[in-house]
Amino acid sequence: MAVLVQRPQTVDFSVTKVLRFLRKQTPAPSYLFLIPMAVFSMLPIVYVISTAFKPLEELLLFPPPFLVRRPTLDNFQDLLLATNALAVPFTRYLFNSIFVVLTTVLLQVMMCSMCAYPLSKARVLPGRNFIFGMIVAALMFAPQVTRIPQYLVVQKIGLIDTYGALILPALAWSYGLFMMKQFMDNAVPNELIEAARVDGAQEWTIFWKIVMPNVAPAWNTLLIFGFIQLWNDSFSPLVFTRSEAMKTVSVAMISLTNGPAAIARQGAQAAAAFLMTAPTITVFLLRQAKVIQTMAHSGIKS
Amino acid sequence: MAGRTEVMTSRGMVSTAARPEGLALFWQKFGTSYLFMAPFLIFFTIFVVAPVLTAVYLSFTYFNVLEAPRFIGWSNYKLLFLEDDVFIIAIGNTLTFAVITGPVGFFLSFMFAWLINPLKLKTPLALCFYAPSITGAVAMGVVWKIVFSGDRYGYLNNWLLGIGAIDEPYQFLAEQAAIMPVIMFVALWMSMGTGFLVFLAGLQTVPGDLYEAGKMDGIKNPLQEVWYITLPMIKPQLLFGSVMAVVAGFSVFEVATSLAGLPSPLYAGHTIVAHMYDFAFIRFEMGYATTVAVFLFLLTFGLGRLLMRMFSSKNEY
Numbered sequence: 179m180a181v182l183v184q185r186p187q188t189v190d191f192s193v194t195k196v197l198r199f200l201r202k203q204t205p206a207p208s209y210l211f212l213i214p215m216a217v218f219s220m221l222p223i224v225y226v227i228s229t230a231f232k233p234l235e236e237l238l239l240f241p242p243p244f245l246v247r248r249p250t251l252d253n254f255q256d257l258l259l260a261t262n263a264l265a266v267p268f269t270r271y272l273f274n275s276i277f278v279v280l281t282t283v284l285l286q287v288m289m290c291s292m293c294a295y296p297l298s299k300a301r302v303l304p305g306r307n308f309i310f311g312m313i314v315a316a317l318m319f320a321p322q323v324t325r326i327p328q329y330l331v332v333q334k335i336g337l338i339d340t341y342g343a344l345i346l347p348a349l350a351w352s353y354g355l356f357m358m359k360q361f362m363d364n365a366v367p368n369e370l371i372e373a374a375r376v377d378g379a380q381e382w383t384i385f386w387k388i389v390m391p392n393v394a395p396a397w398n399t400l401l402i403f404g405f406i407q408l409w410n411d412s413f414s415p416l417v418f419t420r421s422e423a424m425k426t427v428s429v430a431m432i433s434l435t436n437g438p439a440a441i442a443r444q445g446a447q448a449a450a451a452f453l454m455t456a457p458t459i460t461v462f463l464l465r466q467a468k469v470i471q472t473m474a475h476s477g478i479k480s
Numbered sequence: 481m482a483g484r485t486e487v488m489t490s491r492g493m494v495s496t497a498a499r500p501e502g503l504a505l506f507w508q509k510f511g512t513s514y515l516f517m518a519p520f521l522i523f524f525t526i527f528v529v530a531p532v533l534t535a536v537y538l539s540f541t542y543f544n545v546l547e548a549p550r551f552i553g554w555s556n557y558k559l560l561f562l563e564d565d566v567f568i569i570a571i572g573n574t575l576t577f578a579v580i581t582g583p584v585g586f587f588l589s590f591m592f593a594w595l596i597n598p599l600k601l602k603t604p605l606a607l608c609f610y611a612p613s614i615t616g617a618v619a620m621g622v623v624w625k626i627v628f629s630g631d632r633y634g635y636l637n638n639w640l641l642g643i644g645a646i647d648e649p650y651q652f653l654a655e656q657a658a659i660m661p662v663i664m665f666v667a668l669w670m671s672m673g674t675g676f677l678v679f680l681a682g683l684q685t686v687p688g689d690l691y692e693a694g695k696m697d698g699i700k701n702p703l704q705e706v707w708y709i710t711l712p713m714i715k716p717q718l719l720f721g722s723v724m725a726v727v728a729g730f731s732v733f734e735v736a737t738s739l740a741g742l743p744s745p746l747y748a749g750h751t752i753v754a755h756m757y758d759f760a761f762i763r764f765e766m767g768y769a770t771t772v773a774v775f776l777f778l779l780t781f782g783l784g785r786l787l788m789r790m791f792s793s794k795n796e797y
Contacts, residue, residue: 208595215592216608219669222623223611229623242626242633293520296513303513309521316528318723318784320731322753323773326760327531327538350524381512403674410616412734417761431618432738447622454619462614466607473674473681473717 223455229445230254230452237445253445257453266422268430272453275409275426278344283404285345287397290354295385297355298362299371310359316352322413329417343418344426348408354400361396361472362389399472402465406458427454532777535770543767556771567772569747570755573660573736577751578729581664585671586725590718592672593679594706606680613673617666621738624666628652628739659740659748667735671728675721682717686710719791726783730776733757752776 224245229237231249236242258268296303297310328347337343366389374384390397412428419425431454434447462469539556541549560567596605612620627635630651637649652658686709694709711718733753740749742758752772760769 208599209601212592212595212599212605216605219612219672220608222620222627222669223615225623226615226620242635289520289523293517296516300510300513303510309517312524312529315781315784316524318727319532319777319780320727320753322731322733322756323535323777323780324528324531326756326766326770326773327534328527329760330534330766331526331531346523347527350520350526350528352524352528355520381516385516406614410614410618412616412618428616428618431616431622444626451619451622455615458614458616459611462610463607466603469677470606470681470684473677 229448253449257446257449271427271430279408294358339420366392395468395472398468539771539774541767570750574752582725582729589676597683609672612670617734656748678717682714686713
């Protein structure tokens, strides 16, 4: 994919040649610039990972060593068992996060795909432009804008402090619907669907057996994005839940670093940060090829 | 069943048996489509459309959650713009943040995507640049707080003291002048996100022969190539990336609060969303908080429309 373009080798020593030479033939200058930038970009993450495994004596060293010398799991033990300053054990936050994120992301992607299918493939659909217009409009405002009235709605339905409060408001995911529709427009040939309709296939069968396999990169990507976003989100759990037992890892992080519990050791903080960061990076690493493939279709044609 | 009916009507065949009329016909033709969309649209209505409309209504009321909202006309808006000095600070901070990190992040995303696209080590490099954006601001705040820590144990202070640039530790997270720059720096570090991936993906879709054609037409160097071929070709991706950047810029909250706290020292890291959060969920003045929300909504929405107009051109219709 990287080198699709094979340019003819002409013999000229113009600026063109030199610049292109710098950029492609020997990418050394690019690398000289990009590799330090990439390393810089990764430093804080490496630091978190390394610190999470540092034994106490290394945490207290000054100046603090950047990399761990004798890795231990002490910090995790400390975090998991001895977080007395927090009202509930860390595993509870972890369970909440995993449960809420997985449930939400699966429902979310399913709903987005189902809604995207007629928006993209129905021949005639009254209200299509209106609905899609609203979705694009919803992309344009900060999600926090709706949080206050959402809070009131959640309160009215009596969901405050339940898993429902964390899951339901997140389900209508405009970004996911938008991406899914764009991908279906581009990646699923209309002829394929027509043929299936002629053969008398039910719409659900077409959706499940033909469309979904064809948009696999898109829902893979959305699963990842949804996962990352929900996993990191501290706003919803802060606002929609009251009791500690319903909070998620991201909120526990805030109490660990800011609140009265901040006395918790640096090691435990790093361990928590590691537990928060590792899943998102792992999930992305496993699936990044699909992500790039999907993103190619994500443009807005105004 | 409905699927089958749709096939027939759509292919122009009119069933000779009982011909449904009015609503029944409508349902027969489009019912399946609406059923597919129903789950999303129901949740979208309850948790997005209704809240936005409610927010607009509540912004004209005094509402403290305990009592019913009381209509007070434009008072909230007057208060917001004429008397709330902290909000003016918040707007200033948010604007500074958005105006700098938005375009800079957008440009950096494009530049890095463009630079690494032709390289062999593209994938690992892309991962390195992308990784910070998927770490939560809250989690990474831990590290950045150590880096910018106000005592001599902070990495930055330690280093600056070491090279003799300063004599005593500088309070990066407490000095008014330093808070916003620090927040923006961390935000830029995290900014190679969706936009970056979109550009990277977009660059791969530009057909190679276009560059050949461009060369015939007298394009002389890579910069012209970018300007005349690459950028126009990935315009939809650029638009998407810019909308995302604007929204992210104006809704800055977590980076700011995880680094500077809420409220931050002298409100130096206060943002529009932080202001909204403060009034909504700390003081429970919901009416006033929704006024802030409506303002933010109009701002990002207006900018989004503006961007769409800027990027649109006739040949795309």
